[in-house]
Amino acid sequence: MSTTPQGIHSLAFRVMRLCKPSFHVEPPFRLDPSDLFVGEDIFDDPLAASNLSPLLSSHVNKSTDSSDMTFANRFLLHHPSDAMGFSGLLVLPQSFGAIYLGETFCSYISINNSSNFEVKDVIIKAEIQTERERILLLDTSKSPVGTIHAGGHYDFIVEHDVKELGAYTMVCTALYNDGDGERKYLPQFFKFVVANPLSVRTKVRTIKVG
Numbered sequence: 001m002s003t004t005p006q007g008i009h010s011l012a013f014r015v016m017r018l019c020k021p022s023f024h025v026e027p028p029f030r031l032d033p034s035d036l037f038v039g040e041d042i043f044d045d046p047l048a049a050s051n052l053s054p055l056l057s058s059h060v061n062k063s064t065d066s067s068d069m070t071f072a073n074r075f076l077l078h079h080p081s082d083a084m085g086f087s088g089l090l091v092l093p094q095s096f097g098a099i100y101l102g103e104t105f106c107s108y109i110s111i112n113n114s115s116n117f118e119v120k121d122v123i124i125k126a127e128i129q130t131e132r133e134r135i136l137l138l139d140t141s142k143s144p145v146g147t148i149h150a151g152g153h154y155d156f157i158v159e160h161d162v163k164e165l166g167a168y169t170m171v172c173t174a175l176y177n178d179g180d181g182e183r184k185y186l187p188q189f190f191k192f193v194v195a196n197p198l199s200v201r202t203k204v205r206t207i208k209v210g
Helices: 040-044 046-055
Strands: 013-019 022-023 089-091 104-113 119-129 134-139 143-146 153-161 168-177 181-193
Touching: 013 168, 013 181, 089 104, 104 119, 104 168, 119 153, 143 153
Parallel strands: none
Antiparallel strands: 013 104, 022 089, 104 153, 119 134, 119 143, 119 168, 168 181
């Protein structure tokens, strides 16, 4: 979860937790074997289209009209190769997800310039706040980022060994000179919760004797 202050800023933080990607299962996007070699626009040339059918005849079932190389019957399955498609794609995490005590929290942070002019002398800080302490992960005060061009970005990775349960807040701040020379301060907050990976349950049983 991210929260930003009111006001117009040229810069904005984007944070993604670095962890193993997951499989995303959905109906496959089907393709024809001929798509691996040529595009549909080849049929705009009658001579090329007439010479393509013999070359790909081994991929077309004899029960179908091999002269029809268009997308008209794409939904029909006439040959095992017709079922080719993309499925089980790996996707990047869309949220921090479950974070447990003892893990190393690793995050990829990108600060983007969405304005039409460059910003200068950018001081970036990233820190983790818990109920008990505040841990500084990055501080560029001694070596500010000189310039982030319009449409550009500056990326970095931070890590933190999670040793405390409860609510955490990652605070990312930027101090920079805007296009008109005004000095601006941008804070953004990203919250997550650290849980215990182990749980102990007890059950008391009363045994009657005699």
